[in-house]
Amino acid sequence: MIEHLNTVCYRFKSVENSWTLPVYLEHGGYAVWKEIVKTAPDPKDLIEVIKRSGLRGRGGAGFPTGLKWSFMDRNAPGPKYLICNSDEGEPGTFKDRQILTTNPHQLIEGMLIASYVMGLDVGYNFLRGEFALPFQRCESALAEARAAGLVGASILGSKLNIEIHNILGAGSYIVGEETAMIEALEGKRAYPRYKPPFPAVHGLYGQPTTVNNTETLASVPMILAQGADWFSGLGTEKSGGTKMFSVSGHVNNPGVFEIPLGTSFESLLALAGGLQEGRSCLVVIPGGTSMRVVPGAEMLTSEMSYEGMEAVGSAIGSGGLIVMDDRTDIAQALAVMMEFYQHESCGQCTPCREGSGWVSALTARLAQGLGKPGDIDRLYAIAKQIEGRTICAFGEAISWPVTSFIQHFRPQLEVGIASNESSENCT
Amino acid sequence: MAQLSDQTCKIIDAWRAKFPKDQSRSAVLMALRTVQDELGHLSDESLHAVADYLDMPVAQVSEVVSFYSMYRRTPQGKHTLAICNSLSCHLCQAQSLLDHLKTRLGIEPGQTTADGQFTLKVTECLAACAGAPALLLDDQHYHESMTIESLDALIDTLSSSQGADND
Numbered sequence: 001m002i003e004h005l006n007t008v009c010y011r012f013k014s015v016e017n018s019w020t021l022p023v024y025l026e027h028g029g030y031a032v033w034k035e036i037v038k039t040a041p042d043p044k045d046l047i048e049v050i051k052r053s054g055l056r057g058r059g060g061a062g063f064p065t066g067l068k069w070s071f072m073d074r075n076a077p078g079p080k081y082l083i084c085n086s087d088e089g090e091p092g093t094f095k096d097r098q099i100l101t102t103n104p105h106q107l108i109e110g111m112l113i114a115s116y117v118m119g120l121d122v123g124y125n126f127l128r129g130e131f132a133l134p135f136q137r138c139e140s141a142l143a144e145a146r147a148a149g150l151v152g153a154s155i156l157g158s159k160l161n162i163e164i165h166n167i168l169g170a171g172s173y174i175v176g177e178e179t180a181m182i183e184a185l186e187g188k189r190a191y192p193r194y195k196p197p198f199p200a201v202h203g204l205y206g207q208p209t210t211v212n213n214t215e216t217l218a219s220v221p222m223i224l225a226q227g228a229d230w231f232s233g234l235g236t237e238k239s240g241g242t243k244m245f246s247v248s249g250h251v252n253n254p255g256v257f258e259i260p261l262g263t264s265f266e267s268l269l270a271l272a273g274g275l276q277e278g279r280s281c282l283v284v285i286p287g288g289t290s291m292r293v294v295p296g297a298e299m300l301t302s303e304m305s306y307e308g309m310e311a312v313g314s315a316i317g318s319g320g321l322i323v324m325d326d327r328t329d330i331a332q333a334l335a336v337m338m339e340f341y342q343h344e345s346c347g348q349c350t351p352c353r354e355g356s357g358w359v360s361a362l363t364a365r366l367a368q369g370l371g372k373p374g375d376i377d378r379l380y381a382i383a384k385q386i387e388g389r390t391i392c393a394f395g396e397a398i399s400w401p402v403t404s405f406i407q408h409f410r411p412q413l414e415v416g417i418a419s420n421e422s423s424e425n426c427t
Numbered sequence: 428m429a430q431l432s433d434q435t436c437k438i439i440d441a442w443r444a445k446f447p448k449d450q451s452r453s454a455v456l457m458a459l460r461t462v463q464d465e466l467g468h469l470s471d472e473s474l475h476a477v478a479d480y481l482d483m484p485v486a487q488v489s490e491v492v493s494f495y496s497m498y499r500r501t502p503q504g505k506h507t508l509a510i511c512n513s514l515s516c517h518l519c520q521a522q523s524l525l526d527h528l529k530t531r532l533g534i535e536p537g538q539t540t541a542d543g544q545f546t547l548k549v550t551e552c553l554a555a556c557a558g559a560p561a562l563l564l565d566d567q568h569y570h571e572s573m574t575i576e577s578l579d580a581l582i583d584t585l586s587s588s589q590g591a592d593n594d
Contacts, residue, residue, distance in 0.1 A: 075506040079447070088554045089552055090552070091513040091514050091515065091551070091552040091556075092513075092514060092515050092552070092556055093552075093554060093556075094556050094557060096554070097554045097555070114511065124445075127565070128554070128564055129460070129495075129497045130497075130554075130566065130567065131554075132566075132567035132568070133567075133569070139451070141483075165445040167445065168456075168457060168460070169456065169495070170456045170460060170491075170495035170496075170497045170498060171495045171496035171497035171498075172494065172495050172496060173551065173552075174477070185453055186450070186452065186484075187450075187452035187453045187454065187455040187487075187491065188452075188487075188490075188491065189455060189490055189491060189494040190494065194536075204448065205450060209436075246556060247557075248515040248518075248556035248557055248559055249514075249515055249518045249519075249559075250518060252554070254515075254557040254558075254559070255557045257558065272582065285514075289493060289513075289514055316500065320556070322514055322515055322518070322556075324518060328518070332517075333514060333517070333518070336512065336514050338511075338512055338515045339512075340513055340514075340551050340552070343551060343553065346494075356587055357555070382553055
């Protein structure tokens with residue numbers, strides 16, 4: 001039994017009508033926000049609380065949230081923006097959809113607090129285009145909050161003005177990259193921008209902008225309500241708090257589980273109903289398909305924390321955990337993943353645009369048993385040449401699964417090399 | 428040049444109001460979606476009309492349309508069935524659902540049935556992996572943990588409601 005299961009962002013999992021204002025208020029919702037509006041605390045103190053809590057970006061990069069917030073110059077001239085990244089699309093990840101659907105008010109409260117702390121005027125919650133129900137829930141929650149005077153002009157009769165809007169995308173994985181999202185909000189193709197300049201200096205419409213993930217922002221009200229020590233104490237020394245893990249693949253009870261960081265993978269697997277009888281855990285992707293894969297045996301002795309996943313050469317990423325049992329065709333799985341990356345490469349950088357196609361073609365022929373001698377080395381070389389040579393992290397997202405699969409499962413991939421191919425054809 | 432309907436203009440104006448006054452280009456993604464929802468797809472005329480309405484070059488509208496996957500430049504079936512084939516769904520037999528649909532509808536992904544009822548698609552991760560294999564109906568309705576049986580039932584229901592519409 002895991003203590004503190006589903007206690008932060010997913011605390012309303014089983015509460016009826018949890019997305020409505022009356023229910024959220026009944027559970028202490030907006031108490032932190034009302035207190036902030038009333039007492040106008042020093043934003044620096046609130047940033048300190050977030051820093052001490054150990055909260056890190058839950059979208060994938062794991063950047064310390066308090067530190068990110070401290071980069072914003074609240075006295076910079078002109079409007080400043082907050083963007084909530086609800087473009088959940090990393091394969092294997094489905095936790096933000098739960099927040100948007102079951103707990104939109106906590107996200108709105110988190111966006112309001114973040115805006116207050118950084119002196120931001122407008123917040124955009126950018127949801128992926130397919131999220132019709134989550135969007136509907138967010139829109140109705142926003143209307144309720146607005147009617148209650150919690151959002152908009154002169155909030156609760158104060159001089160505070162913070163506007164929030166929900167926005168829908170139009171189908172694109174790369175929109176989830178923060179600068180690509182800014183481009184999309186400006187009505188353009190979602191091409192990631194070079195950094196620097198960072199969004200905190202030059203973001204939406206060239207104005208200072210902070211982009212945070214949905215889960216990150218939705219965690220904030222609970223941290224301020226219960227204290228930094230409470231939150232950080234739930235996790236480990238280096239990984240404060242809880243994290244939502246989306247568990248899917250070959251498990252009996254797939255779903256979202258919000259667990260204290262540092263919980264063992266074995267316990268998480270048990271929550272997800274374990275594997276089918278008689279099966280063993282062959283390989284796990286711990287944080288969305290853009291992260292390095294980890295052999296099942298190594299995962300079974302690991303803990304789900306930033307340092308725990310680093311120790312096995314991977315990362316927590318988005319918390320999208322895909323379990324594959326011993327029936328899995330490794331070459332096929334890799335080919336399916338690489339088809340995704342080829343489809344979603346935005347085409348801006350040559351190594352990614354061309355490389356994703358080559359990698360996809362090579363993995364597809366290995367999966368069909370039509371590989372040529374030398375294909376594995378070729379695949380590895382191409383993947384390595386994409387890594388670090390692109391504007392955004394998409395290059396790594398192609399490279400890491402490929403190189404880690406080769407590192408751990410080379411013999412299984414070699415099965416895909418056609419036996420009648422002589423090495424002279426290796427060109 | 429084609430005109431946008433009053434209803435579409437009203438919806439676009441609501442989206443435009445979410446952005447700063449001098450940034451109407453920001454509303455282009457949703458303006459296109461609104462027109463597509465009304466007319467079924469985005470014709471050249473629609474692209475011009477949107478460009479005109481938002482006071483932006485049609486080339487800028489066009490490059491947005493060709494980038495995002497939810498826009499459709501040609502007429503589609505009355506219903507779009509999109510099967511997710513990302514890793515989690517793949518591990519849960521999404522391919523067999525796709526094969527079944529191909530056989531039952533007699534079309535390949537990207538095609539529409541001759542009666543104009545269904546368009547078949549393969550889509551990337553829908554963030555519904557706990558309900559793998561997942562299907563997205565008409566760009567917005569999630570159908571999860573699909574089986575051949577539930578898939579058949581869904582198609583039967585959609586087919587019969589089409590009949591009812593014609594009555």
